Amino acid sequence: MMKILKSRELLVLFLLVAMILAVATQNKAVLYPFTLINIVNSSLFLMLIAVGQMFVVQTRGIDVSVGAIAGLSAVIFGFALNAGMPLPLAMICALITGALAGAVNAVGVVFIGIPPIIMTLGTLGAYRGFMRVLTGGSWIESIPQNIKSFAVTRYMSIPLMVWAVAVLVIVVAVLLWRIRAARNFYAVGDNADGAYLLGINVKATRFAAFTLSGLFAGAAAIVFVGQIGFVPMQTGNGQELKAIAAVVLGGVSLMGGTGSIWSAVIGSLFLTAVDSMMIFLHVPGSWNNAVAGAVLLGIVVFDYLIRRTVHNRQLAARAAEMRRAEADQDRSTNTTETREMAS
Amino acid sequence: MKASVFKSWEFMLAAVLVVELIVLGLINPAFLNIENLLFSTSDFVHVIIAAVGLTLVIMTGGMDISGVSIMGLASIVLGLSFVAGVPIGACAVLALAVGVGAGAFNGTVIAKTDVNPLVITLAMLFFYAGVASGLPTLLDMMGFAVAGAGGFEAYQYEGISGLPKSFTWIGTGALGWVPVPLIITVVIAAGATYLMHRTRFGRFLKLIGVSADVARFTGVPVTRTLVTVYALNGFAAAVAGLVLTAYFTSARSDLGAEALLNIITAVVLGGSSIYGGQGSVLGTFLAGLVLGFLRQGLLALGISSDVVPVIVGALLIGSVALKIGMGVLGTRRANRLAYETERAAVANG
Numbered sequence: 001m002m003k004i005l006k007s008r009e010l011l012v013l014f015l016l017v018a019m020i021l022a023v024a025t026q027n028k029a030v031l032y033p034f035t036l037i038n039i040v041n042s043s044l045f046l047m048l049i050a051v052g053q054m055f056v057v058q059t060r061g062i063d064v065s066v067g068a069i070a071g072l073s074a075v076i077f078g079f080a081l082n083a084g085m086p087l088p089l090a091m092i093c094a095l096i097t098g099a100l101a102g103a104v105n106a107v108g109v110v111f112i113g114i115p116p117i118i119m120t121l122g123t124l125g126a127y128r129g130f131m132r133v134l135t136g137g138s139w140i141e142s143i144p145q146n147i148k149s150f151a152v153t154r155y156m157s158i159p160l161m162v163w164a165v166a167v168l169v170i171v172v173a174v175l176l177w178r179i180r181a182a183r184n185f186y187a188v189g190d191n192a193d194g195a196y197l198l199g200i201n202v203k204a205t206r207f208a209a210f211t212l213s214g215l216f217a218g219a220a221a222i223v224f225v226g227q228i229g230f231v232p233m234q235t236g237n238g239q240e241l242k243a244i245a246a247v248v249l250g251g252v253s254l255m256g257g258t259g260s261i262w263s264a265v266i267g268s269l270f271l272t273a274v275d276s277m278m279i280f281l282h283v284p285g286s287w288n289n290a291v292a293g294a295v296l297l298g299i300v301v302f303d304y305l306i307r308r309t310v311h312n313r314q315l316a317a318r319a320a321e322m323r324r325a326e327a328d329q330d331r332s333t334n335t336t337e338t339r340e341m342a343s
Numbered sequence: 344m345k346a347s348v349f350k351s352w353e354f355m356l357a358a359v360l361v362v363e364l365i366v367l368g369l370i371n372p373a374f375l376n377i378e379n380l381l382f383s384t385s386d387f388v389h390v391i392i393a394a395v396g397l398t399l400v401i402m403t404g405g406m407d408i409s410g411v412s413i414m415g416l417a418s419i420v421l422g423l424s425f426v427a428g429v430p431i432g433a434c435a436v437l438a439l440a441v442g443v444g445a446g447a448f449n450g451t452v453i454a455k456t457d458v459n460p461l462v463i464t465l466a467m468l469f470f471y472a473g474v475a476s477g478l479p480t481l482l483d484m485m486g487f488a489v490a491g492a493g494g495f496e497a498y499q500y501e502g503i504s505g506l507p508k509s510f511t512w513i514g515t516g517a518l519g520w521v522p523v524p525l526i527i528t529v530v531i532a533a534g535a536t537y538l539m540h541r542t543r544f545g546r547f548l549k550l551i552g553v554s555a556d557v558a559r560f561t562g563v564p565v566t567r568t569l570v571t572v573y574a575l576n577g578f579a580a581a582v583a584g585l586v587l588t589a590y591f592t593s594a595r596s597d598l599g600a601e602a603l604l605n606i607i608t609a610v611v612l613g614g615s616s617i618y619g620g621q622g623s624v625l626g627t628f629l630a631g632l633v634l635g636f637l638r639q640g641l642l643a644l645g646i647s648s649d650v651v652p653v654i655v656g657a658l659l660i661g662s663v664a665l666k667i668g669m670g671v672l673g674t675r676r677a678n679r680l681a682y683e684t685e686r687a688a689v690a691n692g
Binding site: 062108112113114115117118119121122123124125126128129130132133137241244245248253254255284286287288289290291292293294296297300301303304 | 452456457458459461462463465466467468469470471472473474476477479480481604607608611617618647649650651652653654655656657658659660663664667
């Protein structure tokens with residue numbers, strides 16, 4: 001039990017399953033495979049930007065521009081497709097847009113030294129404005145509809161898009177696990193000065209984190225456009241805060257150095273599932289945000305209480321040990337004294 | 344001392360404000376009409392009011408991004424209680440109380456745990472926004488009867504209009520040439536300035552911002568101070584929500600939701616450090632005016648409103664980069680000065 005409580009990813013996964021089962025007692029339809037697949041399918045966009053966000057938060061930064069980057073990438077993706085580019089080339093355009101936008105954040109944060117929240121808040125406005133300037137404020141429609149084939153075609157009744165993102169997540173997870181440099185994200189987030197003294201290139205690591213965040217936002221844009229087949233101006237609006245909520249929910253501390261890719265995956269699944277559960281419980285959709293906020297607050301406070309309990313217990317154990325050692329010492333001095341008196 | 348007044352960030356902001364008004368006036372003389380200028384502030388003073396509250400919070404090294412949701416919550420509470428037949432004065436008091444309560448709740452959780460204030464207020468941003476949008480349906484479910492076929496739920500999308508003149512006056516009225524929203528903003532900014540620079544409470548805020556641990560060991564009531572400052576921020580956000588409601592003459596749950604970028608930009612452009620311990624209400628107030636008039640001016644010049652966030656974002660980043668650059672140059676100059684003095688001393692002695 002304690003082990004589950006200590007691993008935030010497992011704790012949240014456990015809560016997610018518990019929530020779905022609890023709702024299932026009210027409405028069995030939740031457990032239909034179709035429903036579950038749908039929840040996963042609609043979490044893909046959030047999941048991808050949350051995975052990108054994870055790199056930044058792990059290095060003790062924050063990126064509130066990811067939603068705007070996704071919007072900008074979606075616009076470029078739409079333009080590229082409408083210009084007649086083949087799908088793979090258009091995808092690369094979207095990814096490059098995302099990575100470049102992320103790199104701009106990185107330049108401000110790493111080389112000029114602007115606090116991450118200020119830098120990315122500024123670019124949030126800038127990218128979103130730029131997106132509207134590019135399109136003149138109108139939606140991009142008339143995109144070749146074959147891009148939707150990824151979202152519509154199903155393999156084993158699961159959309160290809162879900163398979164693609166699942167493969168991507170697993171590949172990234174394996175890479176993070178096997179590549180030594182991936183540890184640098186933890187080291188830099190936990191203690192940047194210490195990491196520097198160990199010979200880790202702190203600047204390069206933070207630069208990579210912001211660029212990856214942009215890159216994943218670009219990937220999210222491809223998923224989004226693939227799923228709905230056009231680019232509305234609201235693409236990615238408000239998703240930056242959801243992405244931060246997702247990674248924090250999954251156990252990435254804003255103080256850096258913790259969490260994993262599974263934090264982002266499970267956190268975004270949870271937040272998406274909350275929305276779906278409301279529907280099955282016939283709670284009006286207007287309450288979604290309230291429930292998501294309450295869950296996030298509940299989890300971080302619960303996590304704090306556990307950490308405090310563990311910490312206090314460790315302190316108590318150490319105090320008891322010290323008291324015992326002191327008592328031992330007293331006893332030994334006492335015996336020497338009696339011996340001296342006796343002689 | 345005199346020289347430092349002119350070098351201060353606030354003075355620079357005031358200079359920027361004057362230059363901005365002159366430039367915009369030269370391009371479009373109609374812009375400089377005093378009455379016009381004063382009344383155009385009503386479009387953006389809600390940002391300044393909320394930013395003044397946030398300045399106090401940021402002074403402690405904290406953060407509260409849930410203010411934008413508290414604005415909407417206060418607005419819908421006022422509207423719903425008005426529809427339910429409560430006298431408008433009591434509605435406003437209720438809405439302000441909800442704002443103070445919401446802020447105090449943030450402060451309590453932040454003071455009692457070590458969780459990053461950004462995380463907590465992010466959760467509360469969602470929570471208060473959700474409560475604000477869900478409140479009408481909740482009242483319906485609880486069986487409150489109300490005139491109108493759709494019940495309270497109908498108000499969720501349309502907003503609640505028909506608010507009495509005595510209330511909308513605070514958003515649209517004027518005393519002489521000065522619009523009421525601007526007066527409210529100045530009063531709140533003056534109050535916050537007094538709190539920050541003339542009271543023990545203000546000293547506590549700064550001390551907590553420099554180091555919460557040192558403050559605690561010095562005997563500063565850290566928990567109480569934090570709860571109070573977040574409650575004050577909630578109050579400011581609620582006032583901003585009510586002013587905006589009165590200005591639009593309609594109570595909506597999503598009021599002010601898009602103001603977050605502008606609010607934080609005003610605070611940071613105003614010279615506050617998000618690491619705490621440094622900040623100025625006057626700076627925030629001036630920065631809010633600079634930003635607000637810039638927006639008005641650009642729109643008056645016929646520049647698309649799409650470009651405005653690009654410029655606001657660039658200003659935010661640019662102002663911080665400028666401060667960092669000035670800091671680097673200042674350190675370099677101080678080092679060179681120290682080096683030269685030292686060398687002169689060695690040469691002489």
